[in-house]
Amino acid sequence: MCGIAGWYRRGGRPVAPEIVARQCDTIVHRGPNDFGTLVDGDFGFGMRRLSIIDIAGGHQPIASPDRRYAVVFNGEIYNHLELRAELEEAGMRFVTNSDTETLLAAFVHWQDDAWPRLDGMYAVAIWDRLTRNLTLARDPLGIKPLFVTEQQGGIAFASEIRALRPLPGHVFDVDERAVHDFFGYGHVQRPRTIFRQVRSLPPGHCLRIGPDRDAQIHAFWKPEFRIRTDVTEQEWIEETRSRLRASVKRHMLADVPVGSFLSGGVDSAAVTAIMAELSGAPIKAFTVGFPNTSIDETAAATRIARHLGCEHILLPLEPDAAGTLLPAVQAAFDEPCAATSAIPHWHLSKLAAQHLKVVLCGEGSDEIFAGYKRQRTALNAARWAPLLKALGPIAGMVDRLPATSSRRWNYLRQNARRFRHAATLDGNVQRFFAGTQISSPWLRARLFEPGFLARHETAGDVAALADAHFPGSGLATLDPLQQFMLADLTVHMPASLLNRLDQTSMAHSLEARVPFLSHGLVDWTMTMPNAMKLRGRTGKYALRKAVEPWLPTGSLGLRKLGFQLPFAEWFRGDFSQFAREAWHESGARASGLLDPEGVGTLFAEHSAGTANHGRMLYAIAMFGCWWEQQRQQESPTAAAA
Known part of the structure; x- marks a missing residue:
């Protein structure tokens, strides 16, 4: 287990070894036990290692016997002993007991057909000295992260975005659409990241880039339902x-x-x-x-x-x-x-x-x-959808139910409105996106600054996400639960x-x-x-x-x-005060993204019990902390202070 980082500058422009070392220094927490780099002209990569398997012999980068290929790798390959036996039968020889060496040998022997054979979690970078091709791969489920940025004619990658920041001449601008994602879902929707110039390599995909061609990405695994009926x-x-x-x-x-x-x-x-x-x-x-x-x-x-x-x-x-x-x-x-x-x-x-x-x-x-309750809720919404749509304005009366002095009633009223909204959406994938949101459209209308709201909040947000992640009619053959x-x-x-x-x-x-x-x-x-x-x-x-x-x-x-976390309970006490301080003192309040008056109203309503805004207040507090940390990172004077 470790963290990896690298830079393929391309165009014959040399990569300085100290830049790769600086990238790795930012992720020393991922691997405090070992460190290694390789620089080859306009390419360089490195790793920080947390030693788990073959503690003495698993130093990276590891090279193939002919020195053509080299690898850095974050993760574990649980079936590497079985793969190693198969590769040894094919004539390959090993000098360590490390799963990293097995992974590289598998790639040398099977090329991209190796990835589906691996049982494990991994983010991998393999350098081919002969063709000067870089191959990146990420495990099928996305257990291990891998981020890439393409700037100045080159490409850089890392286990964490912070390991891309030391690269000279690279810029990292906050993506407003990602901010909208965050306050809608509590995280940024992939492959987008919070920075416009950085994306996440999708799970089950590999990327290859050479000295004079654009990066090519293709999938090597995807989940598919093939239901069996011959099993008791x-x-x-x-x-x-x-x-x-x-x-x-x-x-x-x-x-x-x-x-x-x-x-x-x-x-x-x-x-x-x-x-x-x-x-x-x-x-x-x-x-x-x-x-x-x-x-x-x-x-x-x-x-x-x-x-x-x-x-x-x-x-x-x-x-x-x-x-x-x-x-x-x-x-x-x-x-x-x-x-x-x-x-x-x-x-x-x-x-x-x-x-x-x-x-x-x-x-x-x-x-x-x-196992998720939201899956059962979405199924219920799908079942009730025809009736609620037929009732039209009558069903919409739930939106106008008054708040009372009963906290329990107010929370039920809030959940009923979200349920009705999900039921009126077109299709189960849209209901999935609505069900994973931490905020409703009407709450975001109060939360966002008007200009930001106009730029990014549309009536078809969940429909656009559904189309982006599941284009065409690929889900048409699946029942609602499977979707x-x-x-x-x-x-x-x-x-x-x-x-x-x-x-x-x-x-x-x-x-x-x-x-x-x-x-x-x-x-x-x-x-x-x-x-x-x-x-x-x-x-x-x-x-x-x-x-x-x-x-x-x-x-x-x-x-x-x-x-x-017990949000509803904690945000009625001292934790709420800390969240207010994080919002006011971080500079996020002056970012022009959120409406200060709207944020203040959310705090007041939650404190009074007229609505449960615990998840959103937590998001506001975390955004404030992140905003402050970015400000300090960009300002050495402020960071020193």
Whole structure:
């Protein structure tokens, strides 16, 4: 596990070694154990390494035996031993035990056909000295990030945007459309980034660029539903158990101890249970709690940990602690991030990194086994859509329901309006985008500065996003649940969930692995009928049945909470005051993007209980922190102060 960065300047213009070293210095947190670079005329790349596999022999860059190819690589290849055996039969020889050397040999032998063979998470850069071609590749699900910028006739890449900033003559302007994304969804929609000149390489894609041609990008993997009907329910359950166990076993491959993140839910509990079964020693399991709030899962996680014989390490998270450390959490990201679980994951990663280098997590289960409540809400909206459209103005009366002194009534009124809006949209993919928004169109109309609103807020925003991500009629053959799941897997997960997991863990030099997102396991789940995933109001049906024997009685009947923040509760207390300060003191208030009066109204309404604006106030606070950090980065004097 490490961070990578490089610059193909092209045109025979030499790359200075100190520039590549400076790029790598910005991401030392991703790999504090080792450092290496290679410079070859107008090309140079490097890495910072967190040593997990072949600690002594895995130094990068690694070159092929004939010195033609060289590689830097961020991630882990869990099936590298099987691939190595196959490559050795083909006559290839190895000098290290590193999965990096196996990856390079696979590329030399199979070229781009190597990528679908890899079971792992990765962002890869391979340099061909002979043809002077650069190849970049990113794992199928987007677990590991890779950003590129094409400026001044060249191309640069990095695991984090901050590692592009040291390049001389490069500019990084804030993209207003990305700001609109952020306040609509809590993150920037990919492949866009917060900067106009930077984009994210899509998951499951590789990019190739030579000395005198434009970059060419093509996909090497994409998820597809191929439903099977020749398998019984019990067979689905047993195979779920078998395949998940095999994936967890592979993800435990390391030359250092491995722990787990454990909430009170089925996903992390299933992973931890398998680890406990396979390990010869008690697993270290890490849990964050929210004392005296409605979403505290400490008791449930503790019960599971005791049942599995884990060494359970708890972290109580209080609102005043979260408030004072909020700028530090945002500093882990190059872009503003309002992911709901960024703060607890940041704290958990900091805690876990004091004990070990690797943890396994339960992310990805909701996407492949239909575990999200919003998926069920969107299905209900689709069912109610014909009636609500037929009622027309009568259904619209929900928009005019008055606020009262009852906080519960006001929150229900707010949710009912959003439900009606989703039901009137055209198509399920549009409902997906509406369902993942942290703000409604009418809230953004109050939030944005009028000029910014006019430039970027249109009635067809969700329709435009649906067309951009799913052009044509490619989803027409899928039922509504499958459409929602595919959108979650390919749009929301890499842009939000996996980005948050990578940034918060690597900020503390911790490797976070996700066994549910082995692309072979994902492919298999896409052959499973809907009824094995969503049964009535119960999501993840087959998974629940598969892991039931491993967990304490009654564990699977608890309400799903996960690593969330109690926004509505915290933003009525001292945390709200910190958010106000972040907004007023950062300079974001004078950016011309948000309307100060509108922001003030949101704070007032939330405090009074007439609406729940917790998610949006959190986004405003995080944007303020990000804006201030950008200002200091651009002003050495301010940064020094």
